[in-house]
Structure formats: structure tokens, C-alpha cells
Amino acid sequence: MKTGIIGSGTMGTGIAVSFANSGAAVCVVDADASALERANTTIERIYRSSVERGATSAEAADQRRANIALGTDFGALADAELVVEAAFENLEVKRGLFAQLGLLVSSDAILATNTSTLDIDAIAGAAPHPERTLGMHFFSPAHVMKLVEIVRGAQTSRETIDRVVQIARSLGKLPVVVGNCDGFVGNRMLLRYRREMELLLEAGATPQQVDSTLRAFGFAMGPFAVADLAGLDISYKAKQERLARGGLPFRQSRIPDLLVEAGRLGQKTRAGYYRYEPGDRAPWPDDAVDAIIAAERERLGIVPRVVDGDEIVKRATLALFSEGARILRDGIADGAADIDTIWRNGYGFPVARVGPMAYAASRGRDAVAADIAAYAMKDPTFWDPSVASAIPLEETE
Numbered sequence: 001m002k003t004g005i006i007g008s009g010t011m012g013t014g015i016a017v018s019f020a021n022s023g024a025a026v027c028v029v030d031a032d033a034s035a036l037e038r039a040n041t042t043i044e045r046i047y048r049s050s051v052e053r054g055a056t057s058a059e060a061a062d063q064r065r066a067n068i069a070l071g072t073d074f075g076a077l078a079d080a081e082l083v084v085e086a087a088f089e090n091l092e093v094k095r096g097l098f099a100q101l102g103l104l105v106s107s108d109a110i111l112a113t114n115t116s117t118l119d120i121d122a123i124a125g126a127a128p129h130p131e132r133t134l135g136m137h138f139f140s141p142a143h144v145m146k147l148v149e150i151v152r153g154a155q156t157s158r159e160t161i162d163r164v165v166q167i168a169r170s171l172g173k174l175p176v177v178v179g180n181c182d183g184f185v186g187n188r189m190l191l192r193y194r195r196e197m198e199l200l201l202e203a204g205a206t207p208q209q210v211d212s213t214l215r216a217f218g219f220a221m222g223p224f225a226v227a228d229l230a231g232l233d234i235s236y237k238a239k240q241e242r243l244a245r246g247g248l249p250f251r252q253s254r255i256p257d258l259l260v261e262a263g264r265l266g267q268k269t270r271a272g273y274y275r276y277e278p279g280d281r282a283p284w285p286d287d288a289v290d291a292i293i294a295a296e297r298e299r300l301g302i303v304p305r306v307v308d309g310d311e312i313v314k315r316a317t318l319a320l321f322s323e324g325a326r327i328l329r330d331g332i333a334d335g336a337a338d339i340d341t342i343w344r345n346g347y348g349f350p351v352a353r354v355g356p357m358a359y360a361a362s363r364g365r366d367a368v369a370a371d372i373a374a375y376a377m378k379d380p381t382f383w384d385p386s387v388a389s390a391i392p393l394e395e396t397e
Helices: 010-021 033-052 058-066 091-104 120-124 158-170 186-203 207-217 223-230 232-244 255-261 287-300 309-330 336-346 356-363 365-378 385-390
Strands: 002-006 025-029 068-071 082-085 110-113 133-138 147-151 174-178
Touching: 002 010, 010 025, 010 033, 010 058, 010 068, 010 133, 033 058, 033 068, 058 068, 082 091, 091 110, 091 120, 110 120, 110 158, 120 133, 133 158, 147 158, 147 336, 158 174, 174 336, 186 207, 186 223, 186 255, 186 287, 186 309, 186 336, 207 223, 207 309, 223 232, 232 255, 255 287, 309 336, 309 356, 309 365, 309 385, 336 356, 356 365, 365 385
Parallel strands: 002 025, 002 082, 025 068, 082 110, 110 133, 147 174
Antiparallel strands: 133 147
């Protein structure tokens, strides 16, 4: 199967390696020749590292690398059976590409977008055959992470969904079919989870306190270390796109925006919520971050208080559960198990606790309802006690 990839950034490169490793012929297209040169260097490094770790033989690595061609000619995608768009996260850019692709590729080729938040239907609507378009949301690094959200649009055909699920499985991925909305399942919940953790910084917590508490709970990484790894500019740009569409009904902290505007983009600039030494990914507390947080508290008139670990865990897990319950209510996920699968495999939720929906159920409806009701007294635009009904009642004799 020939697969086309549009965009040679981090995601496009990782997706290309995923397909190449499965034996597919891959064509990576980007209008920026210098970006393609960087992608080629990255691909070479990925396969060299794989050989050095003993994960693959030199011969196999060479064969897989040979499956990937890079170029600037979009005409090379004409005979692709699947094209995955991984371009800049901008709706108009993606719509333009889909309009172009719809006329270029064959009538039975599938067009997929790797967008992490944008409206699939708005993107697909630019193509002449929206029934063969959908979202294929890989997680970074795409050649490592198993999870893929398969996002169905309003006009996506069942045949298209089934074909893409099979393709994802052939890559060794774990596909979960979800509906179309802002952030789909994983990132829609992530936004609320981070929102609560950012507000805890305003209240008196520190990034290292929040991260260490949630690691002790069982998360693979804390939210602020994850944000630094992903790049704070990614969520910043998504926020600007969202604001252009009307924003959200609840308040968000300005702290991550202030860090980006100070040039602190995360590990890529060796400064985000933490500072990083050259050649070292270890996060170190930074007085400059403490000063930014303190200044924001002063602007808001907040006197910092002691935030304990129990509050951190409750607000993190309840924010996730609450949005998961709304996602079920909206029909975006087929069931609570799919939500837990996404958060366990894509976001490092503790495997032993199964997922945010199962964890809330383990606490019981009454306990969860009481906690959410208490938070709703202070922040009713965010917390909705009615979501506790998503937890099944305990069986009685």
C-alpha cells in the first residue's frame, strides 16, 4: 500500500516511520525543502538508534528506510491509497490541502487528517468526497506510541472507518473510534485536566509538587513535565485558534500563556515550567517560573495557600472523569472503556487504576458527587454535579 504524508515535521516524520516499518511505501511531501532535509536527518537518526539499541538489525533498518521517499512534488501523491495530512494546525491550511488532494488522488483513496483539535467536518467539507475523509490522530512520538484516535466525521462512511481501523492495526497500533468535537476524547479531557492543575499553581502549589504528587498516584509523568515535553507553544496555538472560534465558557489560567510569551516553550528551548541543562531532559525547578506565578497571583489578588496532595489528586481525576462523562453524554465515545483505553495508552493514566472512568467508579457515586458538588459551589461554570450519574449505582442484594 502506498501512503502519502503531507508535512515533514515531528508528527509527519513519526507517522512516515510507522508506515515504513509495516512495509508500506511512503511518500512524504512538504513545500519546504529545508524541512524535508531536517526530516531526513530525523529519520536516519531514528533508524540508527533502533540498530544501536538492538531493536532491529541493520539490514531491516535499511529496508524500512528505503520505503520512505521525500519530496516537494504533491503530484507524487496521485497514486496513494491513503494520504495522512500532518501539516500546520490551522483550519484554513488544512481545508486548502484537502480541496487540492480531493482533485489529485483517486476516487477511492482515503484522506485522513492528523489534527488534534480541529473540526473534522470543516476540514472534510473542502474535499469532493467527504465520505472517504476522517481523522487519524496519532500520538507523539508517532512511531513509538500505540494509540490512534480514529475520528469519524458526519459523512465518513462505515467502509472508510473499517478500512482505517484495519490499517492502524497493521501498523501495530491500537485504534479507538471516536466522534468529532473540539479535542475529540483525549485532548478534550486533557484541556480540562491541565486547567485544574494550572489553577492549583495560582492557589499556591508548585509545578514540581503537582507533578510529583501525580507520579506517586501512578501517572507516567506529571502534567507540567508533559507540557514541557510536548512544547507549550502547541497548546498556546490551539488556544488562540479556540479563542478565534469563541473560546470556552470557563476561566483558564494565564500562566502557560505567560511562559510562552517569555520564550519558555519547554524542552525545545531548555525552559518551560522547568529549566533543562544542555543534553539533559531532567526537569529542574526554576526561580523565574516561581516569579511569573507569584506575579500572576498578585495580579489576581490571590493569597497563596497550602495545597495538599489529596486535593491535587481529586481535582485531577475528577476533571478527567467529569469531561469523560460529558463525552459519553454527547456520544463522542462509544463507552467508558474506550475513554479509559485512550487515557491509559495515550496519556499515561495509571494502568493499575484502569482509567479515569473506572477510577471514579471505584470511589463510588456518592463520594464523587459530593466532591464535585463542593467544587461546583465555588466554580459552577466548570463543575457539574449531574455528571456523577455516569457512575453506575452499586449492586445491592
